[in-house]
Amino acid sequence: MxxxxxxxxxxxxNRRRILQLLSHKPCYVSEIADRLSVGPKAILDHLDMLERAGLIECSNEQRRKYFHIAGNVQLEVSVSPHLYGVETNSIMISVEEQRRLRQEYSSMxxxxxxxxxxxxxxxxxxxxLAQRSTQARIAxxxxLCAEMIDQIISDHLEAEILLALVTGTRRVEMLSEELNIPANKIDKGLHQLKEKGMIIERQKKWYIR
Amino acid sequence: MxxxxxxxxxxxxNRRRILQLLSHKPCYVSEIADRLSVGPKAILDHLDMLERAGLIECSNEQRRKYFHIAGNVQLEVSVSPHLYGVETNSIMISVEEQRRLRQEYSSMxxxxxxxxxxxxxxxxxxxxLAQRSTQARIAxxxxLCAEMIDQIISDHLEAEILLALVTGTRRVEMLSEELNIPANKIDKGLHQLKEKGMIIERQKKWYIR
Known part of the structure; x- marks a missing residue:
């Protein structure tokens, strides 16, 4: 996903409330509608969206369709003055690890x-907490980098490109997409920075030097 | 927040795209509209929402209102079959730490x-990665707890309450809100579980025993 x-x-x-509810137990449609005091039509639409995304699944039991959470994901969003990052990870546990855990815990x-x-x-x-403090340091x-760049570069576009390169090496197309600036303008900015001796190109990727 | x-x-x-854009540099309204190819009216509405939430701020420069990211937050969402959690943290760095960092990095x-x-x-x-593997173990x-509870408890409500208590001690009102079940029903379920010797009450909080 x-x-x-x-x-x-x-x-x-309401989709968040459905996920929270299903994390407690599998439910059928009218049960969800009932518990959340939301009409069944709206619930069905939400369930459809959740199912298509692979977050929930349904199984038939006693002639009823029960929905349960199927996804095993972790989402992380960081928003800081010079940092915006979104990351989604599927959480998986190997079959061996699962077996080992079950053995370890079975007698408990x-x-x-x-x-x-x-x-x-x-x-x-x-x-x-450790991650939070790392992110605070990164932010x-x-x-600091933004301030430093502001002092040495007067051109807005060049400054923007240089700051993006501080976070990691990039190709022209990546910069263009990320900054929403046409590739030819990015290319011009990159060559100006290269002439100033601030960046170098290696295999179509640009690096701070 | x-x-x-x-x-x-x-x-x-579009709000995500605005945040990403502003993480690269402060922008004024028509600049954002231009870069994202979205009408200025819609951009203004989004900016208003972001500003009210404290995620962005604006400052006047050269007669223009520039918007920049002000928030420093981290959001984490976990979705697993028996686990749904959302957590938002403000990322802060103390003034002393900030001074120390600047000193440490100023010569670089x-x-x-x-x-x-x-x-x-x-x-x-x-x-x-460490956090992901911890979450996989928790999930x-x-x-395992859900399976174990299914084997020893036949009543649906009791099973649901017991599983919620496995994740931590709770009061009646918390359980009622979390499970979207009226407090009097929760109370009945809790007392049934208590009679079975599965949980105990201490200062209005319920624990697994």
């Missing part, structure tokens, strides 16, 4: 699984 | 900042 599709899906409150009582879950949740929180460093 | 508001904002492709050339950024990005990626453990 791509990030744009997932964000479009999550941009609707619910209470122990509960403790193990708590441990994993706190590990997850620690990782999140601050990008601010 | 709450997660629902941020997801509503990010649910629109752009190329070195570039290297440092690359290092931070790869650290961020490693943390992300798998939740599957």
């Amino acid at each position: 791509d990030s744009a599709q997932l964000l479009d899906i999550l941009g609707n409150e 009582a619910l209470l122990n699984l509960n403790d193990e879950l708590r441990r994993l949740h706190s590990l997850r929180r620690e990782l999140m 601050e460093l990008m601010n | 709450d997660s629902a508001q941020l997801l509503d904002i990010l649910g629109n492709e 050339a752009l190329l070195n900042l570039n290297d440092e950024l690359r290092r931070l990005h790869s650290l961020r990626r490693e943390l992300m 798998e453990l939740m599957n």
Whole structure:
């Protein structure tokens, strides 16, 4: 699933409520409509969209169509003054790992699984904090780069291209798409920066030097 | 900023494109409309929404209103069969840390900042992978808990309540809101589970035992 599709899906409150509900238990249409106090027609439309995206699936049980969450994804969005990033990852666990986990946990009582879950949740929180502080550093460093570039480059287009290259090497087409600027203008800016000795080209990719 | 508001904002492709554009440089309205090939009226509406949410700010320069990203947030969404979580965090860096970073980096050339950024990005990626594997374990453990509960509890409501309690202790009202089930029904289910010796109450909170 791509990030744009997932964000479009999550941009609707009722779809978010459906996902939350289904994370508690599989439900049939009128049950969802009932619990969320939303008309069944609207629920059906949402379910259709969620199913087409592969986030939910349905199975027949006792003559009823039950919907359950099928997707296993993680979405991460970062918004900072010089940083905008969206990333979606499918979460997968290998069959061997799954078998190993089941063996490890099979003898545990619910209470122990509960403790193990708590441990994993706190590990997850620690990782999140570490990631947040890394992102704060990245954002601050990008601010510094933007200031530095503003001091050495007066042309707006050149400054914009240079800042984009700071975050990683790029081809002309990538820069053009990312900055919404025609490729010929980007190309001109790149060659001006090259003449100033600020960047170099290697195999059609541009690098800070 | 709450997660629902941020997801509503990010649910629109043009708003995402505006944020991406502004992450490259501050822009004025007609510049954004021009670059994204979207009418200025629509752009203004989006900018208004982004500004009210605190994600962007504007400043006057050369008689023009320039918009730039002001927010510094990170959003994380997890969707798995028995797990749905949304979390938004403000990313902050303390004034001392900011000063320290600037001192540390002030003597560096752009190329070195570039290297440092690359290092931070790869650290961020490693943390992300660790987090993904933790989430995979949590998701798998939740599957196991759900199966285990299905085997020992036949009543649907009781099973649903018990699974919710596995993820953490809860009050009646929290369960009612989360599961979209009236509080009196939840209360009945909780007492049935208590009689079966599966959960206990301590200071109005319910725990697995």
